Amino acid sequence: xxxxxxxxxxxxxxxxxxxxxxxxxxxxxxxxxxxxxxxxxxxxxxxxxxxxxxxxxxxxxxxxxxxxxxxxxxxxxxxxxxxxxxxxxxxxxxxxxxxxxxxxxxxxxxxxxxxxxxxxxxxxxxxxxxxxxxxxxxxxxxxxxxxxxxxxxxxxxxxxxxxxxxxxxxxxxxxxxxxxxxxxxxxxxx
Numbered sequence: 001x002x003x004x005x006x007x008x009x010x011x012x013x014x015x016x017x018x019x020x021x022x023x024x025x026x027x028x029x030x031x032x033x034x035x036x037x038x039x040x041x042x043x044x045x046x047x048x049x050x051x052x053x054x055x056x057x058x059x060x061x062x063x064x065x066x067x068x069x070x071x072x073x074x075x076x077x078x079x080x081x082x083x084x085x086x087x088x089x090x091x092x093x094x095x096x097x098x099x100x101x102x103x104x105x106x107x108x109x110x111x112x113x114x115x116x117x118x119x120x121x122x123x124x125x126x127x128x129x130x131x132x133x134x135x136x137x138x139x140x141x142x143x144x145x146x147x148x149x150x151x152x153x154x155x156x157x158x159x160x161x162x163x164x165x166x167x168x169x170x171x172x173x174x175x176x177x178x179x180x181x182x183x184x185x186x187x188x189x190x
Contacts, residue, residue, distance in 0.1 A: 023062030026070070028077045031084030032171055035147070038062065039072040043096035046145045047076070049167035054143050080148065084178070089115035091149045099143065106140035113154040116179045120158045142166055148175065 038046030067073035082088035125133040165172035
């Protein structure tokens with residue numbers, strides 16, 4: 001099974017230099033509707049659903065640009081289209097989400113959750129070395145700025161329930177259904 005990976009820095013700039021470069025944004029039409037995409041240098045730094053729980057503020061998204069001709073946005077649009085057609089299980093668009101050290105560590109772990117599988121907030125907390133951090137993990141997961149590419153939708157409650165999703169539970173359910181292994185889908189009675 002492919003593991004979805006991300007790259008937190010750009011190939012040509014160290015993270016500290018990249019953090020100083022101007023941002024730009026566009027809207028991408030996808031299988032989940034229109035998404036706000038934000039890029040900085042050669043990396044995607046945000047991908048937000050309409051009515052996102054934690055949207056970026058207008059002063060943090062930079063200049064509006066066309067996706068056409070922008071390598072980051074064109075690659076994001078192409079890879080999302082392939083993903084929604086069931087032709088892609090791993091993204092190659094570099095991402096560079098910025099947050100506190102704890103959140104960035106959680107987001108790094110999210111990027112390792114294989115396509116078609118789920119994990120729990122508690123399992124991530126245990127992987128971080130402290131099962132008592134499950135609630136804090138949940139907060140970091142909820143603030144993931146790069147939806148879909150950094151697969152926070154793959155994190156569920158310890159009882160298997162769909163819990164919180166910044167893009168809405170209906171979208172979380174749809175993303176998980178899209179990734180559901182065929183043998184699991186075939187075994188369902190409804």
